[in-house]
Amino acid sequence: MPIQTTAKELPYLDWTEKELPQSKRTKHVHGLHPYLGKFIPQLPEIFLKMYFEEGSTILDPFVGSGTTLVAANSLKMHAIGIDISAFNCLLTDVKTKKYDLLQLKHELNDAIAKTEGLFTDQLSFFGHCSVPLKTDNEYMNTWYSDRAVKELLGYKFVIMQGNYKYKDVMKIILSRAARSARQAPHYELDWPKEPVKEPYYCYKHKKICYPTDEALKFLRRYTFDTFRRLKEYSKIRTDYKVMVKHGDSRTININRPIDGIFTSPPYCGLIDYHQQHEYAYNLLGLQDLSHKEIGAKEQGQSKKAIEDYKQGIIEVFSNCNRFLNQDGKLIIIVNDKFDIYQDIINKSNFEVVQIVNRQVNRRTGRRSTDFTEDIIICRKA
Ligand SMILES: C[S@@+](CC[C@H](N)C(=O)[O-])C[C@H]1O[C@@H](n2cnc3c(N)ncnc32)[C@H](O)[C@@H]1O
Structure with missing residues (x-):
């Protein structure tokens, strides 16, 4: 039997998009x-x-x-x-x-800079260490371009090897970048069925779109965005x-x-x-x-x-x-x-x-x- 609603004193909750964007x-x-x-x-x-x-x-x-x-x-x-x-x-x-925001900022910037270094400073990268930039993981090889696989694995290597206090924050940045770097059609980001490897007609943007080829730009963008969001929440976070x-x-x-x-x-x-x-x-x-x-x-x-x-x-x-x-x-x-x-x-x-x-x-x-x-x-x- 359905239960009676007695919600008279409750606030308005049926916000429209405009009221609650x-x-x-x-x-x-x-x-x-x-x-x-x-x-x-x-x-x-x-x-x-x-x-x-x-x-x-x-x-x-x-x-x-x-x-x-x-x-x-x-x-x-x-x-x-x-x-x-x-x-x-x-x-x-x-x-x-709870974060020490100065240390967090320093660590996040350090990790992204070191990852960028892997791909710009070819000599130090190829000459001195063997960074594992290949994987036999089927999911990775199916959903990403070769370049994106390297960039994601590069960042992962940097955070795993680094002596960082806030590695977990970097794991979330890595995951968010990995989501964006999938070669998934823009109209199917929640549950993509198959990767797109060629330009395709995008129902979301109503034009021809191109599959993503890189991950580093997302890692950079989300490094900045993650810090901004954690800093904003720290203003209302309590102990x-x-x-x-x-x-x-x-x-x-x-x-x-x-x-x-x-x-x-x-x-x-x-x-x-x-x-x-x-x-x-x-x-x-x-x-x-x-x-x-x-x-x-x-x-x-x-x-x-x-x-x-x-x-x-x-x-x-x-x-x-x-x-x-x-x-x-x-x-x-x-x-x-x-x-x-x-x-x-x-x-x-x-x-x-x-x-x-x-x-x-x-x-x-x-x-x-x-x-x-x-x-x-x-x-x-
Ligand atoms: C509707 S979601 C909750 C979303 C949440 N209110 C929020 O705002 O993010 C339900 C969650 O239940 C979790 N879940 C499913 N089975 C569970 C179980 N046996 N024990 C604990 N969590 C479970 C799922 O992993 C999922 O994260």
């Missing part, structure tokens, strides 16, 4: 790296402030790109994030870390604790009391969260736990897939419930297409307090159709 949805660290399937930062900013006090501990068991943790920290709350994808944990960690754990939220031991859970679960059969950052897994050698992803696209949307999905989310919420304080809240952002969340909530020993429905005009990526999502506020049953 892309620049605000991807402000500071929220635009550090593309990520398909995140919610807009304005949602945790509004709801965390509304339901929790400063000093609270907030958990996101599906932390994704870290939107909840970034918001919680800036609101003076402790934050814990868990994700099954090692790349998502790395990204969240880089977004929320409240942020913890990111890589693991399965069905079973992980959170090991401390929490005051609130704010999360958007994976959708059923829509996105493969590891696969969307395949280039990063191939370049960085991250641990692949894709077989433990709940609701992966690969599993489809059959009756059995929906049942498995339901069971998975129930296990996550039940596990989190064990650590939630008696008067704690669970806030879920979801498009309940299969009408299963009431049952999920009951079976994880929560009850609904309120549901707010909002029109989603745009998330952080372009969508062909508008759709709505629910913000479901629950307490312990």
Whole structure:
């Protein structure tokens, strides 16, 4: 049975593109790296402030790109994030870390300068060291030009060999450049099917486009952009604790009391969260736990897939419930297409307090159709 919405006192949430443009949805660290399937930062900013006090501990068991943790920290709350994808944990960690900005700037500039040196100072490069600029990785050799492979491997070599404190930031720059340097058609950057090796008609730009040949220009551009974004966030970042754990939220031991859970679960059969950052897994050698992803696209949307999905989310919420304080809240952002969340909530020993429905005009990526999502506020049953 659908639950009644009692959202009278809630703020306006149906922003149009004009009211909430892309620049605000991807402000500071929220635009550090593309990520398909995140919610807009304005949602945790509004709801965390509304339901929790400063000093609270907030958990996101599906932390994704870290939107909840970034918001919680800036609101003076402790934050814990868990994700099954090692790349998502790395990204969240880089977004929320505290940096010595002078040292960060120095290291990022040093790494890009040394990489450029590999390709301009031919003598020192070929004469003195053997930089591994070739790979037998099939993904790399399929999706990149020879030049881009060399430039990406060159930067990787520099960061791995260097004595840098902020290597993880460089890994995110490398991953973002690797995404842009793929020979993917511009109209298919999220899920490219095949590489393009020749000029092609681009449906996005409505003209003939050319496959990318290089990676260094992206490494340079993102070095600058990453520093700018981390610096901007540092102005509102607080010293409240942020913890990111890589693991399965069905079973992980959170090991401390929490005051609130704010999360958007994976959708059923829509996105493969590891696969969307395949280039990063191939370049960085991250641990692949894709077989433990709940609701992966690969599993489809059959009756059995929906049942498995339901069971998975129930296990996550039940596990989190064990650590939630008696008067704690669970806030879920979801498009309940299969009408299963009431049952999920009951079976994880929560009850609904309120549901707010909002029109989603745009998330952080372009969508062909508008759709709505629910913000479901629950307490312990
Ligand atoms: C909808 S996304 C969360 C996006 C996030 N709210 C943001 O703004 O970036 C769902 C996340 O759940 C993660 N996930 C899927 N199965 C999981 C599991 N068993 N344990 C922990 N995380 C899981 C996926 O890797 C994905 O990052």
